[in-house]
Amino acid sequence: MFRIAVSLLILSSAVFPAAAADNDMPAPNWNRAAALAAQDRHAISENLEYLYHLARDGQSDVLLKEVNRIADDPALPAVERDRVLQQLAAALGDFPPGYVDSRILERLATTRARVRVAHEEYPGVGVPLYNIRAAASGSLAQWARAAEPEAPFDDITPDDLIHALAQPGSGHVERIRRARADLSAEDTETVLLSAPGLPDAATASILLAELAPAVIHRPAVVDFLMGLLDDPMLGGTAALALADSNDTATLDRLAEIADRNSGLASRRASLALQSRLQTEAPP
Incomplete structure (x- = not known):
């Protein structure tokens, strides 16, 4: 199914060039090796530690404000921004449902990655190096499963x-x-x-x-x-x-x-x- 979708996407992009800008699988904008090498691991670690601290303390309003700042800041290096948000989104799934405000994961679930690398089979198709939306959606699903009451x-x-x-x-x-x-x-x-x-x-x-x-x-x-x-x-x-x-x-x-x-x-x-x-x- 994915092969068919990608083939149709590539064909439609060739026939209708403007369509490529609107689809969910735009062209890559980073080389994978270069993106991995460009990361400032110290900065990523510091950002994540602060965000985890806010989550552990239940400071949802401050955490949401920080997520919005990181997501919307055009000056923040794209690779660091994506990795921080993706790892935060994945980590929040380990918290009990409702421990932090669900608005945070909902915000992350709509946040597109800025770094896109070439798909392994279709080099003309860009896929997120750090998929923020997928990580957030997974954590929301994890919360939903955990919140289901177990039958007596x-x-x-x-x-x-x-x-x-x-x-x-x-x-x-x-x-x-x-x-x-x-x-x-x-x-x-x-x-x-x-x-x-x-x-x-x-x-x-x-x-x-x-x-x-x-x-x-x-x-x-x-x-x-x-x-x-x-x-x-x-x-x-x-x-x-x-x-x-x-x-x-x-x-x-x-x-x-x-x-x-x-x-x-x-x-x-x-x-x-x-x-x-x-x-x-x-x-």
């Missing part, structure tokens, strides 16, 4: 939990352990089967380790875990979960896979059986 756990559905686990942030272990205690076996299975689709492998592994033992007797769960044995990220956790099974058929399947003596799944099945033997060994 009694009312949470498997889909709600899966969605929550797919988001970056903390608290996932607590959510998973509450699910283990409160969800039905059917709902626990539904959540467990979502593990490979989670963007964070560590969260997926915790999900397997915490929930699988509660539903290891369910055939769909056994099949699911067997299928994960050759997964580079989750196979080890799946093997240890299978080691908790008391079902003879499940243990026979593990032994059959282990007897192949080749491949990751075989090694993981051997791991599961060894873990079970160690658990059963007398003290």
